[in-house]
Amino acid sequence: MAIVAGSLRSYSQDSIKVQFIYGSRPLKKYKPEEKKWFGGVLGGHVGIEGDSGKFYSFEIHGKNKIFNGKTDNSIYKIATADEFWGIMKTKEDSLKITTVVLPLTAQQRQKFDSITTAYHKQTPYCYAVFGMRCGASTYDILAQMGVFPRYSRFKTCMKIFYPRRLRKRLLSKAEQSNWTIMRKQGTPKRKWERDV
Numbered sequence: 001m002a003i004v005a006g007s008l009r010s011y012s013q014d015s016i017k018v019q020f021i022y023g024s025r026p027l028k029k030y031k032p033e034e035k036k037w038f039g040g041v042l043g044g045h046v047g048i049e050g051d052s053g054k055f056y057s058f059e060i061h062g063k064n065k066i067f068n069g070k071t072d073n074s075i076y077k078i079a080t081a082d083e084f085w086g087i088m089k090t091k092e093d094s095l096k097i098t099t100v101v102l103p104l105t106a107q108q109r110q111k112f113d114s115i116t117t118a119y120h121k122q123t124p125y126c127y128a129v130f131g132m133r134c135g136a137s138t139y140d141i142l143a144q145m146g147v148f149p150r151y152s153r154f155k156t157c158m159k160i161f162y163p164r165r166l167r168k169r170l171l172s173k174a175e176q177s178n179w180t181i182m183r184k185q186g187t188p189k190r191k192w193e194r195d196v
Contacts, residue, residue, distance in 0.1 A: 054078050100174045
């Protein structure tokens with residue numbers, strides 16, 4: 001990955017990494033070898049990489065729902081790197097990725113650990129097309145940590161309908177705050193979502 005903003009800290013600043021996999025669809029001539037993804041160009045995935053290669057990822061776990069309901073179809077998963085990067089059933093080196101390194105205060109670290117422990121034990125909301133998905137869930141956690149304004153659950157789902165909406169906000173904040181941003185280009189066999 002290439003660093004395009006900020007700089008790697010030479011001191012041991014506590015941090016988390018917000019990891020974005022861009023949405024995409026196969027280019028016409030590569031359709032036989034490239035898979036379709038849920039959401040296509042406006043799909044993708046986002047999660048938070050915490051300590052020791054643990055990836056915190058809100059995912060569907062059961063039947064997809066159109067609207068919010070019982071939390072029986074979702075999981076707040078603590079994934080390995082291989083599980084997280086493999087969510088689209090595509091090799092990691094083929095993915096288009098943006099990473100934002102978010103420095104944490106001691107209070108933010110404590111809040112993050114508390115939220116992720118609670119969410120892992122009991123998923124707080126169901127996974128729904130018009131409801132909480134990975135982008136809204138990640139926003140929810142960052143807002144509770146004081147990174148963004150907090151909204152109602154409904155407003156969060158509507159404002160952060162897919163990962164790009166969160167990525168746009170986080171990239172803007174990262175550039176203003178001089179946080180480290182790393183980017184990796186995806187395979188040329190797919191049409192990738194853009195940030196503009």
